[in-house]
Amino acid sequence: MPLYDFSKSSDEPGVSHFLRQSQDLRTEDQKINSSLSIFQEDSPEVLTARTNADEMINTSGAEIRVYPRTDNADFDIVWDEDPDPTYLNHYNMKAFYKPSQLKTELKKWGIDTSAPTEIVFSHRQLYEKLGERMLRDGDVIYIPFNAASINPTHYRVTNGSPTGNFRYTWLYFTCQTDILRADSTIRVKDDIQDRNEIEPSGSGFRESY
Numbered sequence: 001m002p003l004y005d006f007s008k009s010s011d012e013p014g015v016s017h018f019l020r021q022s023q024d025l026r027t028e029d030q031k032i033n034s035s036l037s038i039f040q041e042d043s044p045e046v047l048t049a050r051t052n053a054d055e056m057i058n059t060s061g062a063e064i065r066v067y068p069r070t071d072n073a074d075f076d077i078v079w080d081e082d083p084d085p086t087y088l089n090h091y092n093m094k095a096f097y098k099p100s101q102l103k104t105e106l107k108k109w110g111i112d113t114s115a116p117t118e119i120v121f122s123h124r125q126l127y128e129k130l131g132e133r134m135l136r137d138g139d140v141i142y143i144p145f146n147a148a149s150i151n152p153t154h155y156r157v158t159n160g161s162p163t164g165n166f167r168y169t170w171l172y173f174t175c176q177t178d179i180l181r182a183d184s185t186i187r188v189k190d191d192i193q194d195r196n197e198i199e200p201s202g203s204g205f206r207e208s209y
Contacts, residue, residue, distance in 0.1 A: 053171040057122040061094035065142040096120045154180040
């Protein structure tokens with residue numbers, strides 16, 4: 001009985017077994033764009049998911065205002081900051097957020113109040129207002145905090161990204177925010193200036209410290 005050579009390939013010459021498949025009589029387009037494909041941007045399931053996402057935000061969300069930050073020439077490259085940023089006219093929208101407890105502590109330069117808050121938008125609604133820009137670091141969002149004493153209202157976006165993926169389609173946009181340091185509602189009363197923290201400036205708004 002001859003010995004079996006395990007080092008000998010059983011494949012046909014020049015054909016890898018990884019390339020073998022059963023015969024398919026469909027065209028290449030029919031193979032790639034199958035009616036069973038999960039990735040279909042305009043499928044009824046995806047359109048319904050977008051509708052439901054809007055409904056969730058409209059039902060559970062609160063009325064907020066979004067101030068998109070402008071790309072002006074005041075940005076300091078050395079210090080990586082804009083000492084007095086400007087904003088475009090605000091957009092009225094709805095968003096869901098869970099008010100965060102205020103955290104106040106004494107630091108080297110005085111009292112610092114923080115309230116990191118996560119805000120969730122409908123991805124479709126936000127895109128409808130801002131286009132591909134969406135939200136980015138430095139934008140300001142007005143939200144009703146509705147507290148009796150310290151009542152912060154303006155929050156600066158520190159990070160944002162799409163969330164809630166359904167069939168390769170993003171349904172929500174979630175951003176991380178914190179209190180805008182120029183918000184007069186969290187200042188000591190004697191330190192409050194006679195002007196708003198987001199004041200009109202030409203065709204838009206300017207942040208004033």
